[in-house]
Amino acid sequence: MKMTTKGRYAVTAMLDIALHDSKGSVNLADIAKRQDISLTYLEQLFSKLKRHKLVESVRGPGGGYRLALAADAITIAKIIYSVDESIDVTRCKGKQNCQGNLRCLTHDLWMELNMNISRFLNGLTLSDLIKRNNVKHVSERQDVALLQLQS
Amino acid sequence: MKMTTKGRYAVTAMLDIALHDSKGSVNLADIAKRQDISLTYLEQLFSKLKRHKLVESVRGPGGGYRLALAADAITIAKIIYSVDESIDVTRCKGKQNCQGNLRCLTHDLWMELNMNISRFLNGLTLSDLIKRNNVKHVSERQDVALLQLQS
């Protein structure tokens, strides 16, 4: 599995949008400030998220991004997949050809681990996360911090 | 999580020893040939595995490595941990300080994923893997290949 800041940023940003969805659309500059992520880096991630139809964009002043699906239809797995290409832990990418075109000794082990991780990430949606108290608290803290920044 | 060839090689090599344990000790040169791993790279990994007391070494002619514990006492998690340092997917390494010393929006999500992966890898031992048919088959294939190589 590739679990890098790229995937983490993507989930964080998507969660940020889901939390501020009431405002119609959320612009990347705000996300960048709230979540402490470089704006231009976010732009790259959102180009992928859009390509995978997880978000829609609104151009021009007052524009931004909004979820393309309901929050309970967007799984964490989909988000990570969209920016990281895969959450695969095998070496062969499922092709069973690690060892000179043949299956290596541990192929099935990694496949099982894949399934385990997938089951977890596929079973969890943005709407699940929004409901959590720890997420609510952190989000409120971030909103306050942004307001202070702007004043 | 860092799931790289380093961790995969370590598990593969440990499994190889477990499978050939009847011979007392297994030397790295044989593992290198059977599993297609660079010998000098294996040496590095085994220095770590020894430091973590997962294997014992037997020096001199006929020497090699053998498991320091029973196969059913060595979990896959321990092996990966020994060479990769961690199977952690958080960004903060558990310290809750991603965002200027505070917890980020997704910290708890990654902690949950950590638990999920740990549960799986801690619940699986070398002895579990040895029993599997697919492992047996691949191992037999490798033994035959090594004999042909030596003749």
Next chain:
DNA sequence: TACATAACCTAGTATTTTAGTCAAGTATTT
């Protein structure tokens, strides 16, 4: 219509990590 805003796009680069090599050891058995 000008202009500000914000998405969109293409390169490029600094840093880090990975996977692996090399060389000069030390220890143990035969």
Next chain:
DNA sequence: AAATACTTGACTAAAATACTAGGTTATGTA
């Protein structure tokens, strides 16, 4: 003594990652 086998640490090429720079294009508003 000689052969075998493990030990250690420094070193390196290549890849991936995280991030920056510098634009262009669309759109709402004054």
